[in-house]
Amino acid sequence: RINGDRLWHSLMDMAQIGALSNGGCGRLTLTDDDQIARDLFTQWCEEAGCTVTFDRLGNMFARRPGRNPDLLPIALGSHLDTQPHGGKFDGVYGVLAGLEVVRSLNDHGIETDAAIEVVNWTNEEGARFAPAMLCSGVYSGLFDLEFALTRVDKDGLCLKEELDRIGYAGKEPCGAHDLGAFLEAHIEQGPVLERHDEIIGVVAGGQGQRWYDVVVLGCDAHSGSTPMSGRRDALIAAARIIAAVQTIALDHGPEGVGTVGELHVCPNSRNTIPGEVRFSIDFRHPDDNALSAMDEAIHAVADAERDAEVQLDMIWHNPPVHFDSRCVEAIETATRALGYPHRRMISGAGHDACQVARKVPTAMVFVPCKDGLSHNEAEWAEPDHLAAGCNVLFQAALTLSTH
């Protein structure tokens, strides 16, 4: 068994970095706070006897050697970055649960056949640099290194500069660091486990997602002296598209979801009719055909707009992913052995595991979170549930690292 108290205290210590006033964390990727979090993670891993390396995109690997250097390492991890108004658990839990597995192996004096590695993937959230899961995506060959390095944030800063600035651009090519398996523990971020009074989700895959950038171009004009009939109001057109995003998601329900999370109005003045509105669309569905139908539907909405010019640009398509059956079984067997109420499920959120799975045998373990709430400062998970998920990770890692 792992040490649930130690895991909890590490989570609370990490949550100090980038702490916000309503209990959450705002630790966007490659900021000063991310650097502090990475430094603390490195220190903890080295104290646990690991060797820490990072690749050209700052993906970090903390290695606890195994008995047999010919075996590929079993990796456990997630990400330390958060949303602008994020919680204490999303991502961090998976990284620190991995570290807790290493610490517990040390406590019990267990030597594994394959090495165990704890991983922190760069820019999982995608809140600063779109798309999400960018650097686990490069690791798996889904994106080019160059594409990742040139992503820019709202202020025009690019990923490469920021990575250099915080000192986490390594020399190892991204993707060269071979892994034998990857296991990611995470809070569910949805309501299913809680609703069914279960404490473990054995995650068999993730749903597909499509992300869009939308630019709506109208014409700046005076809000008082311009008659309604002559207007080209980009925000009215945007409001129609936002409403359509909801309708399209509901039309592909109950599994389809659609969200406009980010929106900018220009010139953003009370008495100027907006001439330009830029926003994001995020569509998801476990069925890729449904996701294609949603894509067609939103294009039809954009094409039908008459009062403004709509530019709809799909910047990312991540098809549904199925995890490796051996890894999923290792999670399920460990869960059964530990006697936790559980279910098999598909992830609603995207995860680094969904990208890594394209290259490395992968699976995930979920624990419930209060009210299914995440990407919210009030995000909360019970210490017992976090410990349970970490015990499953521990047992599954032992199974996979033994030959």
Add this chain to the structure above:
Amino acid sequence: RINGDRLWHSLMDMAQIGALSNGGCGRLTLTDDDQIARDLFTQWCEEAGCTVTFDRLGNMFARRPGRNPDLLPIALGSHLDTQPHGGKFDGVYGVLAGLEVVRSLNDHGIETDAAIEVVNWTNEEGARFAPAMLCSGVYSGLFDLEFALTRVDKDGLCLKEELDRIGYAGKEPCGAHDLGAFLEAHIEQGPVLERHDEIIGVVAGGQGQRWYDVVVLGCDAHSGSTPMSGRRDALIAAARIIAAVQTIALDHGPEGVGTVGELHVCPNSRNTIPGEVRFSIDFRHPDDNALSAMDEAIHAVADAERDAEVQLDMIWHNPPVHFDSRCVEAIETATRALGYPHRRMISGAGHDACQVARKVPTAMVFVPCKDGLSHNEAEWAEPDHLAAGCNVLFQAALTLSTH
């Protein structure tokens, strides 16, 4: 006759200050550029023999003395501030047309009975500090001095600090500077004159307006793992209200207008369902009863919202205003004498004249602008039309200043 070339060149010189890349001006009130514009205006007025003073809110008065010091001055003016993406004429024309009248009086060696004053009112646009026409409003007793001094911009800077910073907080109490009449020349900012091939609008009054601040509160949550049914998406609710603003305006057409010009999403992240959206509403109508009905309608929409909490706060109600008949006639008589095709009309935009009219006999003269476009960098007025409006101002000022 005034000197149209000189007027045009002064307009073009002023347009250098805060010039934007698409031909317009971004010279928000009380910024460094506003200070530079005020300094240049002061220099030009002093060169024309005027004495320049300003009150506690930075409203500027450039005085050309008259023969009879017992008569109240005839004031001509408007504002030098612009929208964030404003044009070269909105406001500036009225100030520099006033200056051109003074210069022409000098050219012709005309001594008037009453003094002539050129006025620059602070924060007409309301783009930085809401509401619009704030300092002409205090001048007329519609707002308290304290209210004006404590208005804050998006960055939390308050009007008083910014006024002090640029050195334009005077000692004279706002409103103490008595005027005998106020005439404001302005581009129409709408399509009416152009459509009818007329070059002068004799403005008999302005329509009413109501401004609102709206806060929509939902709940931040994950865009991928939160089912559509459990969401409290503040942006979806905001989109419904934005659509309703348009519908309400159309329901009170063709004269009613409604606009959402400014909107902020929080936390504004692609994969977080927005928990908070803040935006403005601007409703206008020449009939105050219709404006009240629009107010009731938007409250009903806000009250009906079920998926989010809506806080609707009316921050400003400016009823329709009727200008002084003697001043309107002075404008109309001058227009007829000069032989310009013209019409009587009501202003769609708000103007300092609409505030000053509550205290001082007031009227306005409009000239056409291309495509009725204003609050847009492409705003354009023909030099001949600007000269025509200035000639009307000149003749009307002569009439009113002669006793």
